[in-house]
Amino acid sequence: MDVKRVRGLRALVEDVVEHGTTAVERVHLTLAARPFAVLQAIPPLAAPSRDVHVAYEAWVSGVYGMVRVGNRVVGRVAEAVIDLAERREAPPAADPGARTLPTQMDVAPSQL
Amino acid sequence: MGQKLELAVAILNGAVGDYLHRTENGLATEMACFMGGAPLVLEREALALALPSATGRIAVLVHGVMCTEDIWAFPDGRDYGSLLARDLGFTPLYVRYNSGLAIPDNGEALDRLLAAVVAAWPVPIEEIVPIGYSMGGLVLRSACHAARTRDVTLGVGGTGAAPPPVDWLAHVRRAIYVGTPHLGAPMERLGRVVARILHAVPDPTTRLVAQIADLRSHGVKDLGDADLRHADRKRRGLNVGLRDARHPVPLLAEIEHFLVAGALYAEPWLATLLGDSIVPVSSATAGPGLAADNVRLLPGLSHMALAHHPDVYRNIRMWCGGAPEDTIPEEKEAGWT
Numbered sequence: 001m002d003v004k005r006v007r008g009l010r011a012l013v014e015d016v017v018e019h020g021t022t023a024v025e026r027v028h029l030t031l032a033a034r035p036f037a038v039l040q041a042i043p044p045l046a047a048p049s050r051d052v053h054v055a056y057e058a059w060v061s062g063v064y065g066m067v068r069v070g071n072r073v074v075g076r077v078a079e080a081v082i083d084l085a086e087r088r089e090a091p092p093a094a095d096p097g098a099r100t101l102p103t104q105m106d107v108a109p110s111q112l
Numbered sequence: 113m114g115q116k117l118e119l120a121v122a123i124l125n126g127a128v129g130d131y132l133h134r135t136e137n138g139l140a141t142e143m144a145c146f147m148g149g150a151p152l153v154l155e156r157e158a159l160a161l162a163l164p165s166a167t168g169r170i171a172v173l174v175h176g177v178m179c180t181e182d183i184w185a186f187p188d189g190r191d192y193g194s195l196l197a198r199d200l201g202f203t204p205l206y207v208r209y210n211s212g213l214a215i216p217d218n219g220e221a222l223d224r225l226l227a228a229v230v231a232a233w234p235v236p237i238e239e240i241v242p243i244g245y246s247m248g249g250l251v252l253r254s255a256c257h258a259a260r261t262r263d264v265t266l267g268v269g270g271t272g273a274a275p276p277p278v279d280w281l282a283h284v285r286r287a288i289y290v291g292t293p294h295l296g297a298p299m300e301r302l303g304r305v306v307a308r309i310l311h312a313v314p315d316p317t318t319r320l321v322a323q324i325a326d327l328r329s330h331g332v333k334d335l336g337d338a339d340l341r342h343a344d345r346k347r348r349g350l351n352v353g354l355r356d357a358r359h360p361v362p363l364l365a366e367i368e369h370f371l372v373a374g375a376l377y378a379e380p381w382l383a384t385l386l387g388d389s390i391v392p393v394s395s396a397t398a399g400p401g402l403a404a405d406n407v408r409l410l411p412g413l414s415h416m417a418l419a420h421h422p423d424v425y426r427n428i429r430m431w432c433g434g435a436p437e438d439t440i441p442e443e444k445e446a447g448w449t
Binding site: 001004005006007008009011012015023024026027030031 | 117121124132135137138139140316317319320323
């Protein structure tokens with residue numbers, strides 16, 4: 001697989017994890033809100049359950065946020081590794097100022 | 113490994129190719145003519161080198177959704193293009209493209225590609241015969257429409273002044289469609305209905321499933337109603353039926369059209385209902401006013417088999433001017449069927 005496609009695959013995996021995490025987080029929070037809504041309808045439990053709900057949402061969002069941050073970090077590291085591999089595979093650039101020693105093939109037979 | 117990788121990339125392009133293109137992802141396939149797995153450079157000298165035995169008769173083969181030009185190959189590696197080259201002196205060109213892009217976008221790209229081919233072709237062109245399989249047939253029709261309607265076309269080495277038009281369509285006298293859903297594919301329309309129902313259910317998990325279903329590419333969605341122009345896509349929201357016979361872009365009158373359809377079952381009602389398992393017979397043979405000889409219904413052939421079957425080739429060869437012989441020399445010994 002060429003480097004362009006490897007980079008594309010890396011970007012696609014990062015996009016899938018990013019968008020997938022966000023979509024699952026949205027579903028998670030929506031589903032979790034249902035029992036909290038029931039609890040908040042009961043007057044003695046309304047205030048404490050509201051506080052617990054806020055704390056719970058902050059914790060859930062924090063976990064999903066950490067997954068997204070980790071995903072981006074892994075993506076950057078993978079990009080750096082691809083860059084490094086690409087530089088290693090690329091032929092060294094010719095230095096116009098450098099003198100090159102003649103190889104045996106460059107030397108005329110009469111000079112041997 | 114190479115072919116499997118290319119197939120995997122083609123499937124990915126078919127599924128989410130529009131997203132890959134929009135995000136400039138390196139996995140997005142650019143439309144090009146391929147020969148031996150490598151893209152052809154569409155410049156006169158390069159083409160002359162790559163195709164030293166190029167002839168004036170060009171067969172342009174356009175594959176379907178989620179596949180590459182390998183879909184055309186028989187078990188022994190031959191394909192309709194190479195057989196046409198042997199039997200009738202055609203030079204085959206295999207188009208590879210991102211089948212996830214909207215069909216009108218691929219049509220416009222194919223229009224530009226064929227104009228570039230004509231401009232760079234190393235010998236005088238006698239004829240271009242486009243052969244489209246499945247979605248490829250719709251891309252061909254869209255390219256024909258784009259060629260008919262564009263104002264300025266690509267030119268030969270134009271600098272400064274407006275380039276002279278390169279009318280590739282003028283070289284086309286016949287077009288062949290193999291398993292092409294001219295009236296759309298009901299499976300995609302059914303998927304559209306299911307996605308709408310899922311969206312309507314007031315449940316976040318069900319909606320997530322609907323959103324995932326809606327991620328399918330523009331190309332796949334265009335297959336539902338065989339949308340050839342961007343304008344055609346606007347009518348999509350109104351139609352959730354399983355059949356849409358109101359196609360707004362007719363087949364070009366100045367070209368002779370030939371249609372091949374497959375049917376898994378011989379019984380008429382089963383053939384009508386299931387077609388080749390993907391495309392109904394009514395959609396694959398939809399060509400108002402076409403002569404009976406221009407339409408072939410081949411019983412026992414699935415959608416995939418249509419891309420590489422001796423019965424299909426026999427018809428293609430006959431329609432391209434070959435003798436209607438019954439046999440193809442290597443058919444039996446190579447075990448094509």
